[in-house]
Amino acid sequence: MTQDAYAYVRHYHYYYGWAMVIFWVVVVVIGLTHKLLAYWEISSKRSVNAQGRSSLWFKRNVVTPATFGQRCVQDFGGWGTVPPRVQTLTLVLFLLLNIACSVHGYRAFDGYAYAPIKGMQMLRHISDRTGVLSFANFPIIWLFGMRNNIVIWLTGWDFKTYNNFHRWVGRISMVEAVIHSIGYSVLLVWKSGWPYFWWMWTWTYWWTGELATVFLCMIVGLSVFWFRRQQYELFLVLHIGLSILILLGMLGHVSIFRGAYDPLVWIPVIIWALDRLARGARIFAFSPRFWRAKATVTYNEDAHMVRVVVPLSSSLYDIQPGTFYYLMVLNKWNFWESHPFTVASVSGSDCYGPEAEQSSPLLRPVPMTQTTGYSEKSQREMTFLIRPYESFTARLKEYAEAEQPKPATLRVAIDGPYGKVLPLVNFDKVVFIVGGSGIVVPVSYLNMLTSSTRPESIEIHWAIRQPALAIDVLDRELRDALGNERVKISIYLTGVERRRTADEAIYKGVEWRSGRVNVEETVDRALDAGEDGRLAVVTSGPGRMADETRRVVAARMVPSLPRVEYFEESFEW
């Protein structure tokens, strides 16, 4: 009887362990199907009504909005962010599945040989089950936490989405590990007393398992929102260190099963190793002799913006708009730090000639000939516009300041490309609502959009604090777009009261405004003017602006209005 009951429970351990993986396989298949349908829908130019009322309802109420109210990028009182509704619903379903798998599939009876009392038997089974579920979640946690992750490619969902899944699966796994560890500890004391419990600590599988649970709690605790935001680098080092300790702990813990559970340690190790390998391959593909690759770095104090220019001469691939790259500075002490930045523009160095610089009174002209190799006219370059914060970006600023008035030259490794090209050429109208350094997103797409027949109209609504930033970017990255009648640029000065009449005179096509972007009015105007054409609204900027845009666009996904899609290029994970 005991053997039967044990076999019965073990079967469920096995199936429910697999249920964790199957759940995410189903999610990925849904994502893949959605991606293929979206391609078909966009490229087949179906009309608004053809979209179907139910699919619009689903987009308006499930896919696009924030989970609660309008906070998605913005945090809740410094405690954390809540993902969009569709992600939250997915995670709630996964949580329910974990709860169901933890409480179902047991046969309890008095007289079970391993635990004579029914309660003890249940405690044993639940402790076993939660241990299995916690461990079965490991490959998912590791996969979703990686930069190079095949499911990003399959579904087209961004790293931020998988990062949310990574965090929540990790938290669920931690709770299960805690139940497993506490459950077994209580069981030992209950069944055999404290002396036996203490004696158990002499067993490797026991103390390594308990330590793995402690490390799991630590890794989740040290990943809290404010710590991640305040001390990103420390968070990352601790995260990697604790991950290794958890895997080592688990290897010791499952050693009593003679290899049966070892794959759950080795799969995360392989996922991690493949990610590192892919990073190396990407760095190599950008610059086969990456240790010699150089970038020039300048800092415009008035604009509070660092400009990093990287030659593309040895890149084995083409740079696509909207993609992002991790930058590493190799010849400084912080060479291991790797931070993501979206490519702002790709050009030959002759595009940024002295002419452009002279037209801006606020710029500090830097003669291009002072830059190593930059006098070569045919040199193609990739430019990043980087807003300095406290750490890596602040150091870029310092390197640039130390060399002024010359640009600083740094050895850099570029790990990319990541992200995807948004299908904006399939829309009739594109409205960018961006703030500060978020301007890199429209700038990145401008060349592609203006050289395609669609969209017919491109609006850039850009909120900034420093007018000098606008001048800098207008003179360089936006210079070609200024004369293009399909492109309309509106600049909102949020930090200064007074309009700059001199700038208004110089940049004729640009509309200068004071105050915040009125998102509702902007989207409504675009929809009114769009007739039956399709509208894409793209945001990249402060959380409040992005969240408001998300809310406004979601509310307008109704059959009576032209079709509108929301795209968010977030700079925060």
Ligand SMILES: Cc1cc2nc3c(=O)[nH]c(=O)nc-3n(C[C@H](O)[C@H](O)[C@H](O)COP(=O)(O)OP(=O)(O)OC[C@H]3O[C@@H](n4cnc5c(N)ncnc54)[C@H](O)[C@@H]3O)c2cc1C
């Ligand atoms: C896909 C993507 C594209 C981006 N593109 C640009 C861009 O083109 N221009 C630009 O100015 N900024 C961009 N950012 C933001 C930029 O990566 C961060 O501002 C930068 O990493 C902060 O570095 P720091 O060490 O100086 O930050 P800190 O002062 O330590 O922190 C500032 C903020 O940045 C966050 N942060 C720090 N490091 C990282 C990291 N490695 N990954 C994600 N977030 C981090 C912190 O949590 C904190 O909220 C982008 C971010 C992402 C995710």
